Amino acid sequence: MENFFDLVPLVVFVPLVGLLINLFTGKHLGERGVGIVAVGASGIAFLISLLLWLAQVDTGYKPVVVDLPLFSDWISIPAAGVEIPWQFRVDTLSVTMMMAVTFVGTVIHLYAVGYMHGDERFPRFFVYMNLFLVFMLILVTGNNFLMMFVGWEGVGLCSYLLIGFWFDKPGGVGWKNSDAARKAFIVNRVGDFGLVLGVLITFWTFGTLDFYKPDELPMAAHHAAEAAEEPVFAPEIPHEAEPHIEGPMGVFNQAEVWLEEGGHDVNFGMFSLSFESTITVITLLFLLGATGKSAQIPLFVWLPDAMAGPTPVSALIHAATMVTAGVYMMVRSNVFYHASDAASFVVALIGATTAIVAGFIAVGQWDIKRVLAYSTISQLGFMVAAVGVGAYAAAMFHLVTHAFFKALLFLGSGSVIHGMEHGHHHVAHGGHDHDDEFDPQDMRYMGGLRHKMPRTYWTYLFGTLALAGIIPFAGFWSKDEILLDALKAGVDDARLEGYLAFVLLVMAAAFTAFYMWRQMALVFYGKPRHAAAEHAEESSNLMVYPLIVLAFFSLVIGVINVPSGFPILGAIFGEHEFTSWLEHAVTYAHAASFNVLLASFAVVLALVAIYVARAIYNDRALETLGQQDPLELDERTEGLFAVAKAKLYWDDAYFKYLIFPYRRAAYWLAEQLDWRFWHDYVHKTVIQKNFHIATEFLTQPVDKGIIDRGFNSLGRLMQIIAQRIRVIQTGYVRTYAWTVLLGTLLVVFIILFPVIRGMLGL
Amino acid sequence: MEASEVSIELYVLLSAILFIMGTMGVLLRRNAILIFMSVELMLNAANLALAAFARQWGNGDGHVMVFFVMTVAAAEVAVGLALIVAIFRTKKSIDIDDLHLFRG
């Protein structure tokens, strides 16, 4: 099965081929053809990922590096010792990401075929989607930070293209869409700046960007010994414990070696840092990158606006896959984060704060997708916080489960929106009053959709319960593991961020359950509050079947990592399967055993939150719901809701303290520096005037005086000479003959010159 | 080849005299046909020298060269006389001094 590893380039190439087919022949293929090509490409990529998974299992989880033919020296400057090959890395971590991305991607592609039906740029949409898959797979399969960066920027590009996909919608909506796209792109630039700086420092420090060199194994020896204290999930490492350390090492093993040796300083030319500090700098810069891509404080503001894109895009890119790239990157760099306590502290704090802040804001939103967007930010905060407390496996676990149920929720919301639009369309053509203010995404116009769209309702309910962390849904397992790890970090390792993260995350979990049930109530319960909701219809099968698939997985996917000590299920599905699997790639992956108390506490908390939500958004409140939320009507919560509704004034603060000053500065610079100084003074006065003087000088005395006169004189001279010489050209043959004779004589003379000289005795 | 009483110098001298007489003809006569004949005389003078040297060095190449010169002369005469005929048709004269269209 080792041959299967050579298939890994195909994971990238198949979607590439798909997108090229759709790019060049999309117009002629029709929706059906385009859909088959795009879904097929994604599906084949998933099948290849599946084969790679089987191969991993078969070969004892041995990490493999596959060279791409013709690309093996992608960037190669032998003189400078720079050698960055284009290599694919197949290990448990990348296979996990590949499988999640391609599976969710395939399901969402399928859904999108139904969702985008009738769109005038149908082929283009799928070109972008496949392009996104290409870059996302490059991101997760690359064996060095530069390949990851290529994928990182590529998915950013696709995100930009897809957020602004409906850039030409009438009535100013198109403007908003393209604004949202630009916002996403620009905010991400800030994060990418951090990432690229981190990558450069990494290169400076280690002289390479490879995670691990080919044939090199993660240095897990001492980690295995550490893990032996908890024999429950001590990984069985079939390959040799000592990594090969021959020749140059990849960055992570090199870092381990240097950390163990100690005293290794990194010289930055003007100053030098201890190796530990360098790692902290790198990790903090990586964190900046992650806050951009994974929408963490302070760069999360782009994600809610990114919901302007088509819903499949929101599901695939802005919930399930791309936004998790930051988490993937940090888990990949777990050796660094493990080494830096300061960075871990910051990471945990940022993650946990993001989780609670986004959870809080989500409560105050009316837009169905916006709620989910803030929910995504909040869940990403969970993952980042998990990385911060050292629970890398838990972070990845939550990433996987979240991919399923958040994709499900987004697709469900898309289905709801589709139904609402359908209803609105029906109303508008049925002669009813046409309401221009109608927004199909505004939950205030919904209500009672449970009966109109039963299948969507049930699947949505599954997603909600999974997100809220109700046992046995997927979210329960992963969220519980994060909470447990956070608490363990606090208690066992006496790390402050563990406690902080635990407290914040528990609160965030409660908020999660609350805003999700609020959404359920507003959308599905009660009675329709708008004619459109009244005439909403269930979506097509093409859209519903993916929901069912995802709902199924949202229910069961959690069993891949049943914690140790969990009754019954642990015996059936094995304990910590996912963590053990990841341990072959993630050096510091570790798991915690099941804690009944904590799990019960979390579940009860979620149930209480749901109950509170049920109480507030009861049938009566839903029936009388106008433009204001029940929370807004209650004077005790009025203020808080206003804050949540205003997104904690985060965007406003950015506008007030960053964007407006920046704009003023830009205006000032444009006016004073560019126009007045540069244009008026430098260009007009200095350059133009002096240029005039110079050209005047060059034309009058130089050109006309010297050059012109010179050539005219030359011409006249030629004329005079020619008039003299032309006399020779008599036209009479005899004179020519005479000249020829003369010439011949001269030649003879020259030949005979030595003879003549000898005769004359010279 | 038996040694000859007449040394090669005499032949070459004769050749030179004939050649220069041909040259004089080219330079001094105005009749185009006569000029042509003078050219033939020059060619023959050259042929004589060639034959003389061929005997001197016992090399048959000189004879072949004479033969070629004759052939080229024949070609030249054919074209030259055709030219004279053509000119005579237009100008009714073969005075070479009547032709000076190429005057500068």
Place this chain on the structure above:
Amino acid sequence: MELWLFIIIGAVAIIAAAMMLISENAIYSALFLILNFACIAFFFLMLNAAFVAMVQIAVYAGAIMVLFLFVIMLLGAERVLPEAQPRFRWLTPAAIILALVFLAVSTLAIIKGEIDLTRPKLEEPMVRAVHAVDGVPAVDVYLDGEQVARDVAFGEASSFESWATGRYDAQIFPAGADPEADDPLAEYPVNLVPGVTLSLAAIGNAQEPELVAVTEDLSQVDDKDALRVVAINALHGRTAIDVVDDTDSGSRRALVENVPYGKASDVIEIEEDTYDIGVYPAGSSRTRLMGIEDEDLEAGTAVLWIFTEQRQDDNSYTSTIVNLETDARPPFGSPAHVGQLLFSRYVLPFELVSLLLLVAMIGAIVLTHERLAPRRRFERRLANVPAGLEQSLPGETGD
């Protein structure tokens, strides 16, 4: 005598040329030129250039001058009218001065020029290969790795090839062998000097082949009825031999005597006749080893005999005579000599000259054909007539 002849004919030639120059009437000029050409033809004869003299009379004095006369008569252009104002008065003295200078210089060059007049140059050496090795079907012969002849069958000779002067190792190979890689059958050092004509005869048998270099004389025999003969002893018995004229059994005459094995006899001259030739061991006339009966030997040839043996299937030997007859080289300057040159070394120039004649023919037709060369009005065109010059230019001319 010859000198007097030269002076008289030379004087006639010069006078004829002078008369040609000064005759007012072009017909006279042409006739004097014919006389001059006749003189030159005579000189060609004196210079052993019989063929060229022939052509001079037939083609030059005959065909070409007839053409001249024909054109003169056709155009009625015997005379050119004297000009009212001779245009180039300065040309006459200038031309005469140049002519005198030229004459002086030529004389100077002839008298004082360091022209090598003493040593007649010899012809390049010629070489050919003769194959008479018993048991080898065909051979290739090389001189210092360069092929002289290839695939020469037994008893035959290649044609003579001109070769550069110098010392060489002559090597004989079985036909088709690679001179770089394979060992030669036999080697023999030869020295090619100018004028020599060499036959490289390979003799002996396949086990012990030998090369014999025979210098032949292909020049004309002084006696018109004579021919040259050379004999090589290649008899396996390795006895020296005599070659005897057996024509008249009464008066036997040894042509060459005591030729040892692997050597060539001297070149002898014999009269043209029909001969019986016998070969005897040296000094003995009893045992006739072999012979040639009723052999017609023609004058003006060079004959090479190689007396050898061939081994038969039953291990017996039969006598074999390789009899090679080559025509002697034609006399210098004869039509045969020039023709040989024309069709060997000068084939390509000859073709070119033929082509030139063809072009000249077509050119003459085109130039004189009225329809192809329509009369044009001559118009003077000057791109840039300087001011004040227009009037001095002749206007339109033409008929």
